[in-house]
Amino acid sequence: MKILVAVKRVIDYNVKIRVKPDHSDVDLTNVKMAMNPFCEIAVEEAVRLKEKGVATEVVAVTVGPKAAQEQLRTALALGADRAIHVESDERVESLGAAKALAKLVEEEQPGLVILGKQAIDTDNNQTGQMLAALTGLPQGTFASEVAVDGDKVQVTREIDGGLQTVELSLPAIVTTDLRLNEPRYAKLPDIMKAKKKPLDVKSPADLGVEMATRTKLLKVEPPAERQGGIKVGSVDELVDKLKNEAKVIS
Amino acid sequence: MSAQELFPNLFSPFRIGPCTIPNRIVFTGHDTCLPEDGIVNDALVAYLEKRARHGTGLIVLQVSGVHESARYTSHLLMANDDACIPGYRRLAEACGQHGSVLFAQLFHPGREIMESSDGLRPVAYSASGVPQERFGVMPRGLSRAGIHEIVESFAAAARRMCLAGIQGVEILASHGYLPAQFLNPQVNRRDDEYGGSFANRVRFLEEVLDAIRREVGDRMAVGLRLSCDERDEQGMGQDIAIETLRHLESRLDYASVVAGTSATLGGSVHIVPPMSYESAYLSKESHSLRSDLSLPLILTGRINQPHEAEEVIRSGAADLCGMTRALICDPAMPAKARRNDADGIRACIGCNQACIGHFHRGIPISCIQYPESGRELLYDDLGRAEISRRVAVIGGGPAGMKAAMVAAARGHEVTLFEAGRRLGGQANQAQLLPGRSEFGGLITNLMEELKRAEVEVATQRHVTPQALVAEGFERVIVATGARPYTPPLELLGELPVSQAVALLDGASLPGGHVVIYDTQGDWVGVGVAELLAREGARVTLAVNGLHPGESLQSYVRDSTVARLHDLGVRVMTYARVFGADDDSVYFYHTGGAEPMVVEGVDHLVLSCGGEPVVSPEDEDRWATLPVTLVGDCLAPRTAEEAVYDGLKAAMAI
Ligand SMILES: Cc1cc2nc3c(=O)[nH]c(=O)nc-3n(C[C@H](O)[C@H](O)[C@H](O)COP(=O)(O)O)c2cc1C
């Protein structure tokens, strides 16, 4: 079975996000970039399935700028066998990414597609679901456990208030949640070997997909500074402040 | 020719205050780390007595702290208690018996505090609370009572020196020490009578000099050591130096001219200028000072040889010459010059390794070429062996040359076998690096000593200890050195990899983007980086240590690192090499194991030290033979250990 894993280049989660002075976007100049943590979990899961003998090939894919090849190399160092880069310098929306991935699913015919449940830059939580809709494949989102059994996969999903297990027939789409696994670190021998693994570059035009965005970014605001707390003297005072100052109860 | 004809100026007497100095050669003040507990000991007496015995005209003693707050290291001499007097008297007598004149340096470092005996940071005092960059010290501005106390402590220390029979005192106002901190408007931010105008900033020194004169009158020479230029953005320029000397001239018997400041890395290079500075490099500044003043001047700084000193005096740049490392390296230099044996002088090569390098590590002074230096109590005289033996030395690097020369000087019949065409070992490569040509002086000096000791030298001879013993040699010293070490490397491609020392042997130099991997922090890594950058390569220097040139003496290191910076060499620190493919080199960060990859590389050069050519198996094979291993073939280290190994092995025969 072949597994297709989608990865995204985002700001490293250790780095504080800064907004451009004109609020037009997040400031990316000289910021350390990395693979989206949920995508790391997706790669890890695919590689583990290959190590268990369930999968025979892991193909990593990204849609994004030239520099996103760094993240493909990371995926290769983590154990993916080859990589496909759909190069686009435009801002990539969930739908554009899903369309490109859908074409690749058609070309590659994977048994399983694993994606992160969302990317920590825009937190959209859409691409996996859109891909399922475009390809008509069954989806198991927010996975905390994935068990392939013959032509079926059981996916344990993290849902509000508990866990839900669904069984999908393969081929299927899975998106990863935080507790699915703990991704490994890329080691130097693997980083070196990753450079020799094949990396194909395609344009959206090669795939016949339109990357034009359908949403417009109007404004980016940093989160408001938190106000310092106060100590109240009595329950009455608390109720009063909640009513009249915070206006959260009436 | 007589000394009078050869060096008419150098060997003419000179008057400073009440003293007549027999010649113009000065052993300027330098901390030896020989004293323990702040008082004069046998080692220091023996060290200075030796220089006096061989004809040094004026000896200026290492700094003596005048006040408890003057302890800038844990091993300086202290003159803040009458108990110090007998020790200084011993020195005055030891030097005086040979006709040398002895002065003492009176010292307060102000904010220049390097370390302390208990490792804690002492309270540092200065003119004002302006931070010191090199040691990261934030000093406390002195109160007026504090200033008065320190002024009086200078006077009291001068009185003690006078009682001890020392003939002069020299106030250390050079190198950014306390008096210089008062003079420097960037450090002195006071708004009382000690700060602001020049007249106020020089007041501290005026008071010090007046208090000293009050105590000692004209019975002692009183001098001032001053940097003619502190050679740093944060330091003082020549204008303040001239103004200061003009202003204080009437209170002084002489001035001692140097450059630099202890306060910054760049400024401190001039405290002991390394071999990249030319001989007597401050002559011009000194010349212009001298034309402005009628004060006798001592000039110091890379004056290495008697003919250089003769020229400084003849040209009128100074009246006397500090020749400090020249005398650390060869205590008999004045006597040799006087008897017209300049070729016999072991010239200092300005490597800084064992003199100021030892000082910074808190260990007693020595010299890489002359390990007997600072060890006078052990090796004042090499002595004669009781039985003369046939001794073979295998390997003509510094260890083997020193061993052969010392063994021969002790009366043995010595043959030195060298497999290559010429003697010198790795010093041959060291001298090919930019600014290091003087390192070859190590070979020249040792060859001269071999010749004089009548060692038979056989080059291009491959010999074994077994064969030599069979031939009748009674002792064999093996000094065959090391071969370059290659660390484990994962190679997954065609990137060319070379050994740094091999490049120096005349192979064509790599161009393009060259990565140099250096685990040693010695002269090879930084030297090859500079060489290749000058030849037009784009160089990345990846060092295993915390910074480039980590094991070099700091003045050598910092002047070199500054040149690498100018040449655009990129530096990576904390790097441990893992491997290379066609065009990238892969490293781990030694602090956290995070991978670091350098891409677009054309060549990898290794500078990872050596491994001994003599194996433990060889040692077992020679177990029954009278064999001693010395130098790198025993354990790869530096030239200093090699030469000292050679000395010790030869002394044991
Ligand atoms: C080990 C060492 C310690 C030194 N300590 C002092 C010192 O205590 N006081 C001082 O004025 N200069 C000190 N110096 C500087 C020397 O007096 C002299 O100016 C310097 O070595 C340059 O002269 P040269 O080129 O003749 O060696 C020291 C030099 C050395 C090598």
Ligand code: SF4
């Ligand atoms: S160690 Fe080097 S610099 Fe110091 S005195 Fe010896 S040769 Fe000169």
